[in-house]
Amino acid sequence: DVKVTQSSRYLVKRTGEKVFLECVQDMDHENMFWYRQDPGLGLRLIYFSYDVKMKEKGDIPEGYSVSREKKERFSLILESASTNQTSMYLCASSWGGRAFFGQGTRLTVV
Amino acid sequence: AQSVTQLDSQVPVFEEAPVELRCNYSSSVSVYLFWYVQYPNQGLQLLLKYLSGSTLVESINGFEAEFNKSQTSFHLRKPSVHISDTAEYFCAVSAYSGGGADGLTFGKGTHLIIQP
Numbered sequence: 001d002v003k004v005t006q007s008s009r010y011l012v013k014r015t016g017e018k019v020f021l022e023c024v025q026d027m028d029h030e031n032m033f034w035y036r037q038d039p040g041l042g043l044r045l046i047y048f049s050y051d052v053k054m055k056e057k058g059d060i061p062e063g064y065s066v067s068r069e070k071k072e073r074f075s076l077i078l079e080s081a082s083t084n085q086t087s088m089y090l091c092a093s094s095w096g097g098r099a100f101f102g103q104g105t106r107l108t109v110v
Numbered sequence: 111a112q113s114v115t116q117l118d119s120q121v122p123v124f125e126e127a128p129v130e131l132r133c134n135y136s137s138s139v140s141v142y143l144f145w146y147v148q149y150p151n152q153g154l155q156l157l158l159k160y161l162s163g164s165t166l167v168e169s170i171n172g173f174e175a176e177f178n179k180s181q182t183s184f185h186l187r188k189p190s191v192h193i194s195d196t197a198e199y200f201c202a203v204s205a206y207s208g209g210g211a212d213g214l215t216f217g218k219g220t221h222l223i224i225q226p
Contacts (some may be wrong), residue, residue: 033213040119042200042218043154058213090153092214098202099146099214101154 003027006102013109017105019078021105023091032074033058033099034066037088049074081109112137112203116217124225125193131186131220133175133201143216144202145175154200160184171195172187196224 025032029048033041035058045058047066055066063085067075074093078085085095086109092099117132136143137192145157165177175186184201198221202214 008162031213035216040218042116043214045213045214045215050214091156094204096143096155098159099154099202100156101146103153 004091004093004102006089006105007041008105009103011105011107013078013081013107015082015109017078017081017109019081019107019109021076021078021089021091021107023074023076023102024072025093025100026072027075027095027100028071028094029095029100030071031094032068033092033094034064034074034076034089035092036060037090037104047078067110078107081107083109085109087099112141112202112205112215112216114201116201116220117165118220119218120221120223122223122225123191126190128189129187129191129195129222131201131222132201133186135182135184135201135203137182137203137205139195139205140165141203141205143175143177144204145169145173145184145186146202146216147202148198148200148219150197156197179187191222191224193224193226195222199224 001106004025011050033048034046049055049068089105115134123129143160146154147157158167160177168174173188196218200219201217
């Protein structure tokens, strides 16, 4: 089975901190994605990557950046965390139109 | 670009009753269609998918969905629900280009609440 691993289940960070959310997949998928999930809003795409060192903005990229130095790892970076970035963050990799999700990181910014 | 509309944010049903969760989509190209389920405090899991072929697809736990191209719908149904079906259900579409990223566009989710 495909495994997508997010480094933390829960994180609490202070406003203004730089935050790194890490995601690793073990199936050699080219495509990887970061979503945030908020009640009543569903999942919204932040950034995605279809190859090493390639990145594309999703629907809500403001306040975020990403890094893909190796095929298996896709990092989401909050340059200066703000309270409106408190959310559940979900990483996914995909192949053939099907996505595989990590367990999610619940980030709280205080 | 694609969009997905899940018409109901919450659906309460009694145990052993039938249920239908509605999903409509719009797209200018052909799409793949998915239903994902999220149990409390867990990540998303694929429930079923339509890629091609038969328009009626089934999951191993009794759910089914039918792709209706003319109505641009992919409603999810189960003839008899169980308390363990309580979860958030997300409909999603993907326009697979074959060469680039094939990100999913999600609906806002439907919370299925099973009442004993």
